[in-house]
Amino acid sequence: MSISEIPFQAIASQLLLGLVNGSFYAILSLGLALIFGLLNVANFAHGAFYMLGAFATWIGATYFGLGYWTMLLFAPAVIGGLGFCIERTMLKPLYKLDHLYGMMLTFGLTLLLEGALRLFYGVSGQPYNVPNALSGGIDLGFMILPKYRAWIVVISVIVCFSTWFAIERTKLGSHLRAAIENPRLVGAFGINVPLMRSLIFSFGAALAAFAGVLAAPVVQISPLMGSTLVIVIFAVVVIGGMGSIIGAIVTGLALGLIEGIARVIYPPGSAMVVYAAMILVLLVKPAGLFGRET
Amino acid sequence: MTVQLPSMSAGVAAVTQVANSTVGLLIMLALAICAPLFLYPVFLAMLLCFMLFACGFNLVFGFANMLSFGHAAFFGWAAYTAGYVLTSLGWPTALGVIAGALAGGAIGLVIGLISIRREGIYFAMITLALAQMMYFIADQSQFTGGENGLQGIPRGELLGLDLSNDLVLYYVVLAVFVAAYAAIARIVRSPFGQILNAIKENEPRALSLGYEAKHFKLLAFTLSAMFAGLAGAMKSVVLGFATLTDVHWATSGVVLLMTLIGGKGTLIGPIVGAIIMVTIDNYIGSAGHLLAGITGLDVFNQLGRSATIVTGVIFIFCVLALRGGIVMNIQAVLNRVSKKRPSTL
Numbered sequence: 001m002s003i004s005e006i007p008f009q010a011i012a013s014q015l016l017l018g019l020v021n022g023s024f025y026a027i028l029s030l031g032l033a034l035i036f037g038l039l040n041v042a043n044f045a046h047g048a049f050y051m052l053g054a055f056a057t058w059i060g061a062t063y064f065g066l067g068y069w070t071m072l073l074f075a076p077a078v079i080g081g082l083g084f085c086i087e088r089t090m091l092k093p094l095y096k097l098d099h100l101y102g103m104m105l106t107f108g109l110t111l112l113l114e115g116a117l118r119l120f121y122g123v124s125g126q127p128y129n130v131p132n133a134l135s136g137g138i139d140l141g142f143m144i145l146p147k148y149r150a151w152i153v154v155i156s157v158i159v160c161f162s163t164w165f166a167i168e169r170t171k172l173g174s175h176l177r178a179a180i181e182n183p184r185l186v187g188a189f190g191i192n193v194p195l196m197r198s199l200i201f202s203f204g205a206a207l208a209a210f211a212g213v214l215a216a217p218v219v220q221i222s223p224l225m226g227s228t229l230v231i232v233i234f235a236v237v238v239i240g241g242m243g244s245i246i247g248a249i250v251t252g253l254a255l256g257l258i259e260g261i262a263r264v265i266y267p268p269g270s271a272m273v274v275y276a277a278m279i280l281v282l283l284v285k286p287a288g289l290f291g292r293e294t
Numbered sequence: 295m296t297v298q299l300p301s302m303s304a305g306v307a308a309v310t311q312v313a314n315s316t317v318g319l320l321i322m323l324a325l326a327i328c329a330p331l332f333l334y335p336v337f338l339a340m341l342l343c344f345m346l347f348a349c350g351f352n353l354v355f356g357f358a359n360m361l362s363f364g365h366a367a368f369f370g371w372a373a374y375t376a377g378y379v380l381t382s383l384g385w386p387t388a389l390g391v392i393a394g395a396l397a398g399g400a401i402g403l404v405i406g407l408i409s410i411r412r413e414g415i416y417f418a419m420i421t422l423a424l425a426q427m428m429y430f431i432a433d434q435s436q437f438t439g440g441e442n443g444l445q446g447i448p449r450g451e452l453l454g455l456d457l458s459n460d461l462v463l464y465y466v467v468l469a470v471f472v473a474a475y476a477a478i479a480r481i482v483r484s485p486f487g488q489i490l491n492a493i494k495e496n497e498p499r500a501l502s503l504g505y506e507a508k509h510f511k512l513l514a515f516t517l518s519a520m521f522a523g524l525a526g527a528m529k530s531v532v533l534g535f536a537t538l539t540d541v542h543w544a545t546s547g548v549v550l551l552m553t554l555i556g557g558k559g560t561l562i563g564p565i566v567g568a569i570i571m572v573t574i575d576n577y578i579g580s581a582g583h584l585l586a587g588i589t590g591l592d593v594f595n596q597l598g599r600s601a602t603i604v605t606g607v608i609f610i611f612c613v614l615a616l617r618g619g620i621v622m623n624i625q626a627v628l629n630r631v632s633k634k635r636p637s638t639l
Contacts, residue, residue: 042415090614099415100361101613104554107547108609115602228426231543235423238416268434275427279408282420286411 011264012143018260019253020149020218023156026252027211028229029236030160031204033248034167036237037180038200041091041102047230048113049205052079053212054221055117058126068131068217075213076206083205087198095197110227117223125220152214159210160249167245176200235278241288251289322562326468335464336532341572342464342471343529348552348564349478350521355550356559357482358514359494361418363546364405364425365522370541371428372398372523373530377444378437380531387450387457391470391527398523399516401428406515410508422543429541443537447530457531467528474521479561481517490514522549551605554612557619566620574608575601 028046035043056075060066066074086109094101129135130148137144167173179186179193187193212226219225240251255274263270281289329338347369354360376394379385385393405428409420432438439445449457457463481487492500493507501507530536539545548571556567582597597604616623 036415040415042419090610093614097617098359100359100418101617103361103363103415103418104550105610105613107550108606108613111544111547111602111606111609113606115600115604115606118602119596119600227543231422231426234419238412238419238423271430272427275423275430278420278423282408282411 009143014260014264015257016145016149016153016260018257018263020152020256021259022253022256023153024211024215024229024252025233025236025256026160026249027156027207027214028233029240029248029252030163030245031207032233032237033240033242033245034163034200035204037242038176038183039087039091039095039102039197040099041094041106041201042099042234043106043201043204044103044227044230045086045106045109045113046204046208046233047226047228048110049079049083049208049226050212050215050229051117051223051226052082052113053209054128054216054219054225055121055126055212055223056209057213057216058128058221061128068213072210072213076209079209079212080202080206084198084202086205087201091201092194092197110230114223114227121223123222123224125222125225128216128221130217148217152218155214156211157253159207163207164245164249232274235274239274239278239281239288241291247288247290323472327465330461330464335460337576339460339464339467339532340529341569342467343525343532344549344552344572345565345568346471346474346528347522347525347549348556348568349475349561350518350525351549352553352558352564353478353481353518353521354515355553356563357487357494358490358511360511360515361415361550362409362421362515362518363418363543363550364409364421364428365519365549366541366543366545367405367425367428368398368402368519368522369526369529369545369549370432370536370538371401372526373536373540374432374438374444375523376527377447377530377536380447380450381444382437387448387452387531390450391524391531394527394530395520395524398526399520402519402523403512403516406512406519410511410515422546425541425546426543429538429543432541433538438536438538441538443535444530445535447534447536449531449534463532467532470524470528474524475561478521482561486510486513547609548605551609551612553619555608555616555619557621557623560619560621563619563621570620571605574604578604 028050032043032046035041035046053075056078057068057071060071060074061068090105090109091102094105134148134151137146138150139145167176175186175191176196179191179196183193215225236252236255237248239255240247255277258277259270259273262273285291347365351362351365354362372394375397376390379393380387380390405421405424409417409424412420433440449463451457452466455462455466457466489500489505489510492503493505493510497507526536526540529540552567552571553564554567555570556565557563578601579598582594585597586592586594612619618626
């Protein structure tokens with residue numbers, strides 16, 4: 001079957017779906033890249049934070065009657081706080097050791113968090129409705145654009161680029177970049193690098209939770225939803241390289257789109273696309289597309 | 295310092311000697327031979343498979359400090375390969391297990407070639423992602439049985455020995471394990487093992503001495519994958535099935551934890567770790583019921599369903615407080631004891 005035989009509408013809807021997935025990739029890989037850059041931790045628990053965000057949304061609605069918009073702010077705040085505590089109590093003692101221990105610790109955390117939610121809610125997915133204001137779609141003439149999916153893409157792009165702006169164009173961001181470059185020297189200038197680390201981990205966790213809230217109405221909310229995703233995000237991060245914030249965002253969005261295209265051409269292969277891209281990048285440019293050679 | 299140092303290293307050497315001595319190994323072997331008197335042989339045979347898996351994993355993680363998060367791919371695909379050739383092609387058991395080990399090694403070679411291009415955390419992330427790709431392939435392939443996996447893999451026979459007898463099976467697996475363990479110990483102590491150690495301690499220096507670090511790492515990784523494959527292939531013969539659990543990332547995590555809890559970079563650490571983890575996994579449910587019976591608290595009845603939580607907690611505990619592993623900590627305690635003694639030695 002060649003592409004020309006597939007109805008345009010199907011292609012458009014797959015591309016939109018790809019863009020939606022790409023938005024999640026972008027937010028998650030952005031947070032992961034920030035944490036990796038400053039803390040040298042490959043945060044396996046990033047997927048668990050994303051899952052907690054989605055679960056918090058569902059729990060808020062089911063037990064406390066809190067709506068989508070409340071949770072969109074509340075869930076990242078709570079999980080950001082959790083991230084802050086985790087960094088202070090568990091990750092901090094590990095910085096002076098081999099960086100691999102950070103990844104192992106967050107792996108253990110993932111098992112703990114997933115196991116705890118599985119104990120209470122099982123593995124079957126929980127449904128969550130699209131908020132009223134964003135239900136339904138807009139007729140574009142050639143296709144119906146579901147409002148909620150459009151919202152995901154728009155808000156994700158806004159969040160990603162605000163983060164980029166904050167890091168690349170503000171005073172705080174320049175301190176942060178300096179701290180990534182040379183933590184000891186920046187510390188000598190009187191900047192509180194340990195606090196910066198805690199805040200960045202907390203912010204990364206909050207970003208992941210934010211993505212989780214965004215995903216709640218469009219996925220099955222299950223304790224296992226995060227860990228499979230975080231492996232894809234690791235691959236995205238390897239592809240993008242650690243050179244720039246913009247790299248994480250662009251790579252995330254692009255891979256989502258490429259996955260969407262693959263789903264049109266050869267559906268069973270769509271799950272492989274990210275990994276195939278990773279292998280290709282490693283063979284051609286091991287430092288990653290936006291990475292610097294070290 | 296100069297006075298303390300010799301006695302300390304003498305203590306370490308003494309304990310290491312005991313642990314590695316022929317006597318120590320013979321005691322362990324005697325225990326292994328008697329074990330079926332007390333425990334179910336199939337459980338023990340499965341335990342041996344996981345011990346071998348952990349020992350193979352330790353070859354890269356412990357002795358070359360390369361954190362592979364992808365060893366489930368070698369273990370699981372070897373289990374599938376052995377299961378497939380034994381069930382569908384009717385190969386003899388020995389050939390099936392060898393085919394599994396070779397499949398593990400071959401996949402290890404390919405994944406190694408790609409992932410060794412990066413180091414440290416990147417290496418861990420890449421092996422994890424590539425193993426996840428192998429998981430997807432296993433999930434979608436016909437010959438792996440997809441969601442159901444391969445069931446009813448025949449045990450067959452070996453050199454006229456009927457492996458369907460649980461006890462015979464256990465002793466055959468024990469023999470293979472002992473041979474593989476001896477091979478791993480030999481590799482670690484060989485000149486190749488010494489070079490690996492040099493690369494682990496100081497890669498630029500090893501490079502400047504003319505050792506092509508990447509080649510040595512790749513060989514170590516492939517060998518490690520082959521041992522993991524041997525373990526996986528034997529596991530599918532012992533239990534008679536190969537499923538997606540074997541290739542899942544959680545299995546890579548479990549083998550990592552076994553090695554970590556026992557002691558990375560020690561020969562017997564992974565064995566101790568595997569015993570602890572497999573025992574916890576198998577008996578946590580009944581232990582919970584027992585505790586609930588004693589204390590009258592219903593919470594403990596849930597323990598069987600929370601094996602993941604327990605694994606996670608142990609993981610966190612090991613990383614924060616027990617990084618050297620149990621074996622190293624026992625050695626450290628022994629050293630402290632021996633240091634307090636008047637130095638008559």
